[in-house]
Amino acid sequence: MSAVLAVWILVGVAVVVLLALVLTYNRLVALRNRVDNGWSQIDVQLRRRYDLIPNLVETVEGYARHERGVFEQVTTARARAIDATGVEGQAQAENAVSRNIRQLLAVAENYPDLKANENFLALQEELTGTESKIAYARQFYNDQVMRLNTLIGSFPSNLVARSFRFTPRPFFDIEEPARVPVQVDLDTDR
């Protein structure tokens, strides 16, 4: 009688353990997919920005021909970012792109005709929109990475993670764009 009971208890424990295993595994897979999805969102927005840069350079060039150094820098930074690999390398390259774009926009501030150009205004809106989407995509990605890494790091899910080779993912650390764009006011009339 007690032997039968012991068997049943063992079966019960095995079922519970198996269930916990399945649930943890599924949770890990779901989080890994969300991290991948988050990364592809970042990728989409970064690509969008690469596409905007030549347009921006061309528009500004029409008004500020002699600022060649700035144009070359932003073009080089863009090319480097396209070739960058790995989350960390990408983050560094993107920071350079952001800095150069900011510089380009600061230059544009010196040309009132350019600032009134409709094409330029539309580009600026696209650029601001894309930069904030990059920031939001990064926020989502990093949130998901944190959840995944926490699950991989904590007991007992770390046992499941280890046996199925789930590895922690790196955070995407880029500089936050300023909330309110810095207004360089060079209007001497005022």
Place this chain on the structure above:
Amino acid sequence: MYEQIAANKRKTILLVLGALVLLGAVGYVLGLLWATGPAGLVIALGIAAVLSFTSYRYGDRVVLASARAKAVTQEEEPRLHNVVEGLAIAAGVPKPAVYVIPEQAPNAFATGRNPEHSSIAVTRGLLDSMNRVELEGVVGHEMAHVVDRDILLGTIVATLVGAIVLLSEFFLRTWWWGGIGGRRGDDRNGGPAGAILMIVGFALVILAPLFGQLIKLAVSRNREFLADAQGALLTRYPPGLLAALHKIAASPTAMHAANNATAHLWLSQPSRFQGEKVGTIERLFNTHPPLADRIARLEEM
């Protein structure tokens, strides 16, 4: 958040069941009075089922149409589209459809049945008066409603209440014109059918404010605080929404599209009256906590 989603789904089911029972009862009584037997009940339940399904499936379109919202393209409103897309990315949901309402009062709402089928509508006045950061704050609040499935419950409440109000008007007018107005000369004194229509009409007229109370219970004012907090978390910048709420509180413009059936959906409670004043009837349907309270809570964040 997941509790909120589960609670919203539960409340939606309860609400639909409530509508089924209510309309079923009305149908049953009508069936008895007209001596058609169970046919009345069956027809009423059929109507209720169609109504519920319609408000689930097409409620968003009804709500959008009642606010005269128009879909706008990326080219027409690049800033709004960019902001909505950015916050959808932040929340990890598909980008909702984007609508603009031709109203000067700054306001906004979200509708739909799930994040895959959702819409965000803002008024022209909001677009004109808010800067990017404030717009992000407002859209963040609406995105929180989308993520929490507040939109499903809110939309079904709006369409069911709207339908009840319409039905009560229909019964009342049928009685009025058929009975007293004397469109049909031989039925001047109303007759039994007219009396029944009158009773049903009055019953529904009495029920309509009760439904208002139901909205207040179902669409608890707490969820506005919650959406404020969650929206601020999405943008990671509470001062944005805070500045937007300040501007809305200071705006004296009245809303034309305001009506009691959809009041609970809006970002801030719409008023048909100028300034801070809220109509007596509208106060019965108070669905939102005062803006001052919401501002105070955001300032604490």
